[in-house]
Amino acid sequence: MRAWVIRATGSLDQLQLADVPDTPSSLGSREVRIAVRAAALNRLDLFVVRGLPHEYRYPHILGADGAGVVDAVGTDVRSVRTGDRVMINPGIPDYSCEYCRAGEHSLCVNYGILGEHRPGTLAQYVVVPEQNVSVIPTLPKPLTWAEAAAFSLVTLTAWRMVVTRAQVRPGETVLVWGIGGGVSLAAMRVAKLQGASVIVTSSSDAKLHEAQKLGADVTLNHTTQKISQEVRALTNKRGADVVIENVGEATWDESLRSLGRGGRLVSCGATAGPKVGFDMRRLFWYQWSIMGSTMGNDAEYREIVRLLGSGELRPIVDRVFPFTEARAAFERLERGEQLGKIAIDGPEA
Ligand SMILES: [Zn+2]
Numbered sequence: 162m163r164a165w166v167i168r169a170t171g172s173l174d175q176l177q178l179a180d181v182p183d184t185p186s187s188l189g190s191r192e193v194r195i196a197v198r199a200a201a202l203n204r205l206d207l208f209v210v211r212g213l214p215h216e217y218r219y220p221h222i223l224g225a226d227g228a229g230v231v232d233a234v235g236t237d238v239r240s241v242r243t244g245d246r247v248m249i250n251p252g253i254p255d256y257s258c259e260y261c262r263a264g265e266h267s268l269c270v271n272y273g274i275l276g277e278h279r280p281g282t283l284a285q286y287v288v289v290p291e292q293n294v295s296v297i298p299t300l301p302k303p304l305t306w307a308e309a310a311a312f313s314l315v316t317l318t319a320w321r322m323v324v325t326r327a328q329v330r331p332g333e334t335v336l337v338w339g340i341g342g343g344v345s346l347a348a349m350r351v352a353k354l355q356g357a358s359v360i361v362t363s364s365s366d367a368k369l370h371e372a373q374k375l376g377a378d379v380t381l382n383h384t385t386q387k388i389s390q391e392v393r394a395l396t397n398k399r400g401a402d403v404v405i406e407n408v409g410e411a412t413w414d415e416s417l418r419s420l421g422r423g424g425r426l427v428s429c430g431a432t433a434g435p436k437v438g439f440d441m442r443r444l445f446w447y448q449w450s451i452m453g454s455t456m457g458n459d460a461e462y463r464e465i466v467r468l469l470g471s472g473e474l475r476p477i478v479d480r481v482f483p484f485t486e487a488r489a490a491f492e493r494l495e496r497g498e499q500l501g502k503i504a505i506d507g508p509e510a
Pocket of ligand 1: 254255256257258259260261262268269270271272
């Protein structure tokens with residue numbers, strides 16, 4: 162089958178469109194094979210190409226997010242059947258460890274993500290457990306394949322950060338860094354659904370303008386404005402109740418300066434570097450909660466799919482590339498030009 166692979170880590174020069182062996186002809190009893198109709202990129206995919214500290218089995222097929230048609234099912238699969246149109250939840254646990262049994266799948270001791278730890282979605286077919294697919298909801302204006310592919314990873318990540326971890330409440334002020342990023346944009350929309358007032362940042366005035374149209378209450382340019390001062394001024398000196406972080410070193414100090422008493426900071430990433438510090442006295446005196454979050458559990462996934470079906474949280478797609486031009490899609494992501502998700506058609510589109 163056709164697939165986008167790497168055979169070594171490094172720059173985007175490592176990307177190759179290749180013929181690779183088909184997925185295993187015999188599926189596990191609860192596995193499903195999906196003929197991919199669209200995939201979508203995440204920053205994770207760039208990190209996978211650059212090299213992550215786990216063993217790769219080359220050729221390694223890229224891509225976490227995807228949607229397509231169920232092509233074959235294992236003997237015990239009951240929730241979907243051949244021909245169903247499905248979206249994939251790319252976080253794959255073992256469904257058996259103590260964390261899985263407690264319903265906390267993204268804490269699984271054997272957690273893996275498609276395209277990172279397992280063969281990904283930038284291929285003709287991908288195989289996942291049946292628990293990891295969800296039939297695409299029917300909407301008055303049907304979801305495109307690209308929208309369906311773009312939905313899962315960022316929406317699930319944002320939902321867990323905003324709702325489960327930070328427990329954002331109506332009327333609270335939430336600061337979201339870097340609104341061009343997929344998780345940030347999803348976090349803004351989830352926070353708005355929770356009734357919060359959302360302040361977003363970007364280095365691009367054009368992206369801020371778009372974010373305003375998508376519901377941002379306040380937009381700040383972090384290259385020309387001092388974010389913490391602006392947040393204090395906007396909140397009558399209180400500071401933000403919640404800060405949504407995925408940048409790390411470049412924003413950390415300003416995130417804490419923006420955080421009010423009793424504030425919660427949730428991080429799901431460190432794209433600008435992982436080493437940060439803070440003054441413990443401010444932590445206890447202001448009674449901050451500093452939390453990590455990654456992906457989400459099955460209950461959270463079901464909830465976001467339900468909301469998608471009721472017309473909320475429809476993905477924002479930046480651009481769709483043909484399968485053969487996936488490299489250009491990666492380049493657009495690397496340059497950070499997008500607002501919303503970059504999608505790639507399946508090989509047979
Ligand atoms: Zn587990």
